[in-house]
Amino acid sequence: MFAPIAVISEWGNGINFLLAFLIGIGFGFAVERGGMGNARKLAMQFYFRDMSVFKIMFTAIITAMFGIILLSSIGWLNVDVMLINPTYLWAGLAGGLIMGFGFILSGY
Amino acid sequence: MGTSKSKKRELKAMDNNKYASPYIVGVFLGLVLLSSFIISGRGLGASGAFMSAVVAVEKAVSQDHVDNNAYLAHYGGGEKNPFKKWLVFEILGVLAGGLISGAFAGRIKVETNRGPRITNKQRWIFAAAGGFLFGFGARLARGCASGNALTGGASLALGSWVVMMMMFVGAYSLAYFVRKLWI
Numbered sequence: 001m002f003a004p005i006a007v008i009s010e011w012g013n014g015i016n017f018l019l020a021f022l023i024g025i026g027f028g029f030a031v032e033r034g035g036m037g038n039a040r041k042l043a044m045q046f047y048f049r050d051m052s053v054f055k056i057m058f059t060a061i062i063t064a065m066f067g068i069i070l071l072s073s074i075g076w077l078n079v080d081v082m083l084i085n086p087t088y089l090w091a092g093l094a095g096g097l098i099m100g101f102g103f104i105l106s107g108y
Numbered sequence: 109m110g111t112s113k114s115k116k117r118e119l120k121a122m123d124n125n126k127y128a129s130p131y132i133v134g135v136f137l138g139l140v141l142l143s144s145f146i147i148s149g150r151g152l153g154a155s156g157a158f159m160s161a162v163v164a165v166e167k168a169v170s171q172d173h174v175d176n177n178a179y180l181a182h183y184g185g186g187e188k189n190p191f192k193k194w195l196v197f198e199i200l201g202v203l204a205g206g207l208i209s210g211a212f213a214g215r216i217k218v219e220t221n222r223g224p225r226i227t228n229k230q231r232w233i234f235a236a237a238g239g240f241l242f243g244f245g246a247r248l249a250r251g252c253a254s255g256n257a258l259t260g261g262a263s264l265a266l267g268s269w270v271v272m273m274m275m276f277v278g279a280y281s282l283a284y285f286v287r288k289l290w291i
Contacts, residue, residue, distance in 0.1 A: 004149025017197040019147055024201020025208070026140035027152050027254075032209035034133035035126070039221040039235075043290040046283035052130040057258065059134020060141060064151075064262035067142035083150035085251060085260040087267030095249025096256075096271035099242050100278015103253075104286055106238025107221060 003077045031056075039107025046104055126213070141262055148194065151259025155243070155252035157199035159183060163190040223290040234289055249274075 002008060006016055034056045035041045044050035071077035127133075144151055163183040167174050167190065174180045184190035210216045222231035246252040249271045251260065257275065260268020 003146045005147050007149040013192065016148065016194060017192075020194045020197035021201040021204075023140060023144045023147070023152070024198035024203075025205035026143070026201075027137070027198070028202035028205025028207075029209040030133055030137040030140060030205075031202075032206040032215075033128045033213070034130055034137070037206060037210070037215075040223065040290055041127075041221075043283075046279050047287065047291055049291070052127070055130035056134045056137060057261075059131050060137035060258060061261040063135050063138025064141040064145070065264065067138070068145060068263065071146070077146060079263075081149055082145060082263065084263045085256065085265040085268045087265065087270070088250060089267065089270065092249045092256075092267045092271045093274055095245045095247070096274025097278040098245030099249060099252065099271075100245075100275040100280075101282050102238045102240070102242030102245055103275060104238070104279040104282045105289070106235045106242055107290070108239070108242070 001075055001078050003071065004082060007081050008078070030060075043104065043107045126215075137258075138262070141258060145263070150194065151255070151263060152198065153195050153251065153255035153259065154199060154202070155246040156195040156255060157193070158243070159247070160190040160193050160196050223288060225288050225291075231289070234286075 005011075006019065031037065035052055036056065041050055042053055045053045068077065068079065072079045141152055160183055163174060163180055166180060167184045174184050175186065181188075183193070207216070220228045220231050222228065226234075242252070246255075249256060251268065251271065253275065256265075256268040257272040261272055
């Protein structure tokens with residue numbers, strides 16, 4: 001069990017923030033490269049004219065999900081110390097719906 | 109006739125080459141997300157970084173208010189600097205990464221993405237209104253499309269799947285009525 005590396009090794013703020021910046025670069029590069037910087041392209045998924053956002057999102061979710069399950073099943077990744085979103089059912093239902101309205105109006 | 113057809117084909121090819129294959133991008137993004145979990149023990153996010161900016165303003169106006177609200181205090185209670193957060197540095201990276209990708213693809217320009225039937229001004233008004241709703245919803249649901257749909261989705265957080273599905277319900281149900289904005 002060696003991961004999450006920064007949590008188990010108790011790394012300080014400096015190195016953590018640097019890693020956050022590098023991870024962010026990967027995130028920003030990926031979404032721009034996939035066309036998620038274009039509001040109209042994003043909105044087109046809601047008219048079934050361009051489903052690339054769907055494809056990117058669910059491919060990414062499945063890839064990361066498989067990785068997490070695989071690494072935790074061979075004992076390398078401790079999911080207990082990972083930050084996993086808690087459930088707030090009613091707030092989530094309302095917030096998700098409002099975000100959906102905002103998404104189709106603003107395009108992001 | 110022949111030239112116009114080949115020109116059309118050329119234009120179409122250009123359009124297709126504009127962005128990378130969504131499946132390749134998806135796998136790459138999934139690996140970035142997985143690395144984030146392996147390295148930092150947490151996933152990607154976006155709206156939380158804006159929360160830091162909001163709390164910084166609130167702190168400047170009334171420190172008492174921030175201290176007395178547990179949610180705000182988490183960001184900037186007492187001596188805490190709201191900008192010394194993992195997500196703030198991650199978002200700075202997102203800006204840099206997007207800029208690098210845009211530079212590689214020659215896409216850096218000022219533009220207003222909208223449908224052909226509205227003006228730029230109308231688009232900006234709806235962008236602000238939609239952004240207002242999205243920001244409000246993101247705080248209510250404790251996360252946006254990155255923090256809930258992507259990260260919560262991959263870590264199989266039940267509440268995040270609820271938020272993700274409700275986002276689709278909201279957007280698809282309103283899409284028909286605001287189609288003039290986009291198509």
